[in-house]
């Protein structure tokens with residue numbers, strides 16, 4: 001319990017001090033998106049890694065948040081913070097409503113159904129041209145501001161996004177180690193046994209689905225104000241799979257694993273500029289090999305590797321002496 | 322306590338249960354026996370709401386619970402263990418029991434993520450209660466072990482602790498002695514009696530005849546999905562139909 | 572009269588794409604029935620069929636028939652390799668792992684095709700010209716006839732294979748009860764491999780015959796795969812007539828919806844139907860429900 005607290009404090013400190021050595025350079029910009037992707041991955045991980053329910057439509061909730069805020073602030077001139085809250089609540093309600101029929105499905109069928117929801121929402125972004133600008137995107141979205149402070153630089157946006165992200169990470173850490181989190185993990189391990197133990201599996205699955213949609217929508221709103229321009233391509237099936245790859249790499253059922261995965265997968269394409277569109281080849285390989293050889297992800301794999309290396313070292317030292 | 326009225330269950334063309342009616346008396350230990358494939362597990366599945374019955378009704382303390390989902394029945398005090406132990410393998414032993422305390426606690430999504438003060442004290446309470454339950458079944462030293470790594474016998478004990486966490490009125494146990502050696506079985510018999518003495522009504526499916534004859538007040542014999550006989554262990558032992566259909570085979 | 576002609580036209584082209592969906596649906600069902608896996612890379616087999624035929628035709632300068640054979644053969648080998656490398660090594664795989672792995676395979680294949688042949692949409696020439704045939708006021712393309720013909724042949728072929736050959740019967744046995752099949756001496760592993768091979772071949776063939784009508788590119792697999800899955804779901808994941816009907820219904824509804832309501836939402840219609848069926852009748856349109864074993 002206490003060590004969890006310390007771990008989080010150290011993590012938060014690192015995050016908050018990170019921009020100092022970077023002095024607002026290009027990397028700060030990339031780390032903004034690491035923050036956004038971390039929360040998106042975390043939302044999916046609560047659903048998939050903890051409760052064992054897959055969603056291939058997470059990008060849709062992210063997109064609804066982004067477009068909701070984008071449209072409300074540009075076309076209707078609504079206060080961005082107000083828009084963010086209103087949109088997040090609406091997206092959560094939407095997720096709650098579709099959650100009951102969707103999460104009655106299991107396994108492959110659930111995957112297909114969530115994929116279907118994602119595709120339909122993405123088609124709507126493309127087709128409601130009057131509202132969203134269609135495939136050419138929506139531009140001129142204002143930056144967020146508090147009083148006279150406008151979040152218009154990478155550094156300011158970094159802190160904006162990461163304050164939200166740290167808050168959600170902390171709440172998620174609390175959640176997974178509580179009655180609710182135990183219920184989710186129980187459903188993952190054996191839904192029948194969980195229900196027989198009085199866990200209302202159906203409701204809890206919908207609740208966590210709603211929560212992940214809510215988190216994604218908030219991040220969507222932040223994303224649109226940071227970018228000031230959005231287009232449907234950022235919220236398609238491809239991005240849902242990218243989120244899935246993040247948590248498979250980082251570690252299913254691990255809060256920090258989600259962040260690690262988001263960090264790696266957001267930085268990787270940035271470093272390998274030449275890769276561009278071919279990143280899906282790497283994602284594909286990673287999804288397959290990780291699932292076969294390291295189903296616990298890197299958060300489990302790195303310590304395991306470490307343990308294997310350390311005793312090996314001792315042996316060699318012994319023989320040397 | 323529990324009344325089954327004309328329960329029938331069909332899987333496609335296969336009739337797994339037909340016309341099952343009996344009562345489980347309050348405070349008793351009722352044994353349900355029958356050869357493999359007789360439909361005993363299916364009967365438990367119907368009673369706990371995992372399968373909907375094709376016909377008939379399930380009554381708990383006179384109340385019709387046929388329409389309730391498993392979690393609803395659990396809240397009313399109808400709990401079970403499984404034939405092929407169903408533990409939450411990736412969680413610790415203690416956490417398994419704490420899941421059993423789900424109905425004894427109430428913190429929801431909001432209280433849990435914001436660590437409300439009442440949630441913190443509730444958490445403390447159920448943690449302590451879970452330890453008590455592990456003591457009760459005799460495996461307190463395993464609290465922090467991952468449940469998936471337990472031996473069969475310890476797993477069974479954990480399942481019982483987890484079920485007892487719900488403070489059941491009626492506990493259904495599906496072959497609790499399967500896979501146990503004779504000393505473990507003797508301990509299990511004591512444990513079951515202890516549970517009965519706590520005021521919990523017990524119904525168990527069991528193949529171990531010595532155990533059944535030792536602890537049960539009442540027996541129900543199933544064969545090929547129908548009820549073959551019902552009565553005290555003595556009556557069943559002397560029932561010729563049972564002897565030919567069941568005991569005779571052994 | 573104008574409207575009636577239009578509707579006939581939509582129905583005809585709907586039935587043609589519907590046949591493709593039916594074939595893809597069958598290819599889904601073949602794997603599902605012997606393994607319980609929904610292969611998310613199924614659409615990629617379809618894409619490979621089209622892309623490889625174009626490659627063999629344009630770059631290798633093979634005659635059309637040879638090009639098609641090469642494309643189907645190569646796709647089949649890819650299906651085989653996929654099963655060997657990604658499915659076989661998994662022991663006690665959960666559905667979740669299989670979903671993730673097949674998704675991984677699907678984007679891997681898509682990425683490789685993009686890497687090798689670029690992102691351009693390409694067309695395959697129609698098998699026997701594009702002179703329209705007039706039927707009941709609507710026009711039918713020769714390619715439509717090819718599609719109907721090949722679909723019927725594949726369906727009959729599958730029927731014969733599953734009902735009248737030893738391997739086919741063994742595969743059906745696996746789908747009923749894998750343990751029991753194993754006990755009577757059927758090599759379940761081999762049947763799983765077979766199912767991937769046959770399924771890849773059927774999928775590739777579907778991709779070949781649709782390519783002249785709709786063009787093809789590295790990314791057409793997603794939509795085609797999902798629609799084929801929709802057809803299979805409508806048919807209750809059986810490898811029989813249900814799936815064929817499901818495909819035809821889906822194709823017709825989609826074509827009518829696109830023509831009469833809005834073409835932009837064409838793909839949304841299919842997913843709408845998919846969701847509706849998953850919510851209301853997940854066991855398929857023509858089947859009774861079953862109880863899950865505990």
Ligand SMILES: Nc1ncnc2c1ncn2[C@@H]1O[C@H](COP(=O)(O)OP(=O)(O)OP(=O)(O)O)[C@@H](O)[C@H]1O
Nearest residue numbers: 332337356357358359360361362363862863864865
């Ligand atoms: N979900 C299901 N679908 C189809 N058939 C089932 C299902 N569950 C059980 N059956 C069948 O119902 C019959 C009764 O099975 P059940 O498991 O209740 O027997 P049992 O008395 O518990 O046997 P055992 O002593 O071996 O545990 C068997 O023929 C079994 O195959």
Ligand SMILES: [Mg+2]
Nearest residue numbers: 361362363404
């Ligand atoms: Mg049984």
